[in-house]
Amino acid sequence: MPRLKHFVEKSREGTYYTIPFTVPENVSRVTVSYSYWQGTKGLLREIHPQNIIDLGLMDEKRRFLGWSGSAHPSIFVGEDKSTNGYLVQRPESGEWSIIVGAYHVVPAGVEVTYDIGFEYHKPGDPESKNYKQDEPEDISSDSANAEPELLFGDLHIHTIASDGALDSEAVGKLARDSGLDFVGLANHNNYADNFCLPDIPGLTFVYAVEWTHYKGHMNFFGDKAPFENSFIANTPEEMEKIINDARSLGAVISVNHPKCPFCPYKWSSMNFDMIEVWNGPMRGTNIRGIKWWTQLLREGRRIPAVGGSDFHRPKDFAKLGNPITAVYSPSRRREDILKNIRAGHSFVSSGVDGARLTLTCGDAMMGDAVRYDKNKKLHLHAEQLRGETLVLVTGSGERVIKHFARGNLDIDIEPKNDNFAYVKAIRGCGKRGAVRALTNPIYFQKEEEEDN
Structure with missing residues (x-):
């Protein structure tokens, strides 16, 4: 040896x-x-x-x-x-x-x-053949012309393919039985699971891999094998090449837990498509992540927020489906789910049984851009509230729109002439309580943007 x-x-x-x-x-x-x-x-x-x-x-x-x-x-x-x-x-x-x-x-x-x-190989062995892992049947329904359906998913799950305790089938069944409609198996620097996904009725697997680097973690969604040779990057130029190559294959790039004290996002590059603002149970790490995302919005960036549990094993600190990303999708096909998450047609909540927030402005929904009109109000539809305070976040600050909301409700909100607006539900004292749910923003266009 x-x-x-x-x-x-x-x-x-x-x-x-x-x-x-x-x-x-x-x-x-x-x-x-x-x-x-x-x-x-x-x-x-x-x-x-x-x-x-x-x-x-x-x-x-x-x-x-x-x-x-x-x-x-x-x-x-x-x-x-x-x-x-x-x-x-x-x-x-x-x-x-x-x-x-x-x-x-x-x-x-x-x-x-x-x-x-x-x-x-021993003498007399049959001729060896390369083992080809089969493409699983796309179990999701094809209903591209249907009305958008609200689907719930967890975009950050680990299996035994990296440092998780369960295989993809066990995780998938647990997710389905927990009320999830889709999952992303985002294993560290390997995408082997993407080539042998189980067939679990009612559950869609979104292709994923967690690009795990000592300067930060990113989920690459949408392509089975987003890096063909290696994930190695020791310079900013090599990092940019990995991201651009993955994106050329159709991958959507999401920064994970950017303010985690153990593995924060240290790259200076802003070359990503989404931000995982909520990773695992709500805590200071996530509050700082939401604050960073909001600052990018105030600087003019239009970028969706997502959430994922970072689940590794049962009875762990990170629970499957806490948080979830809830997306309005016209079908359960993985391509449609990811397309609408990338578009920001989604909100993040503590779980399937947590607060549900949908923000619209006329025909526009979360993630869309509309021309600012002081006569056109934002509309918030909320469900499953349990005493949360609802806060409107805009480019110029925050204001409470409802204290201690319970059950289901609909609220019309007068917009300000800002570049964006989103709503978060918090529990606790003042505007700094624990976030229980948040929408993606609706963006307001200026006249010069429409001309372009």
Whole structure:
């Protein structure tokens, strides 16, 4: 069994790079195991980290095969089966690459040992064929001409393909039984689940992957394999290329938990399409994310807000379906769902049983732009309120429109000559209470915008 010893210097911390190794002919499975001195373990590892070295793999054509971060000390790729999170394919001979992620490194550096194993075809074995993962049947209904239906989904879920505890089928059934209509399985730097999604009646899977970088996380929605070679980016230019390449394949880019203290968005680039302003249970991290998004709106950016639970396992801090993204879509097809989320025809709420807010202005709905008219009022339709205070947020500030609202209600709101308006439902004292739901904005056009 070949063994590679590799020393990771402190100067490499926060970067990604590759180490080559040779795969001989006639191999049916490649296994890579690794070990190193970790230091602090368990939950304290993220708070007081010592060494955390992540692992991924590319084949002889530099095709990206998968990524497991630091979740598994050993992974394998084979023609009939692979470690969860890695593509199933026949190993071809040539120079393969270990992807090294130097997440945390002590000042003295750390030595990593990689043991590489091969299983070979036996004489008399049938001719090997590349395993092709089937495209699942699109179970969603095709009703493009129908009236928009309100659908509920969770756009940020992890499975055993990365660091979750359940497989895609178990997660899907749990989501459906929880009242969700769609989900996004956004595993860290791998999209293996997108090629073998289960068929679960009543549930639509939106293609997703969480591009997990030490300078911030982003969900890439809409394409099964939004990066073909590697997710590695050590410079702003490489980061921009990954995003632009993914977008050229049809991906929609969403910044995840931008103000998380452990993995905030550190890139200076504003090259994204949506912002996950609400990640998991409502807390200070999300309040800061909403504030950042609102500031971008005030600067003139038109960008939808979404929410996702970041669910990993049952009985965890992050609960499936808390929060949800609720979208008005003409069908349950994944393309229609994503198109309308991208358009901002949606709101975010604490759950399926949480407050439901729909903001319109004449025929325009959330995410749309209308010409400002002081005689045309905003209309808020709200359901399932439980004592929340409703607050109107605009480019010039905030104002309470209803205290301690309960049940269902409809309110007409006089707009101001601002560039946007959205509504949030909060629980607690004053305007700084815990957010329980928020709409996407309606944007107001100036006359010069219409002329263009």
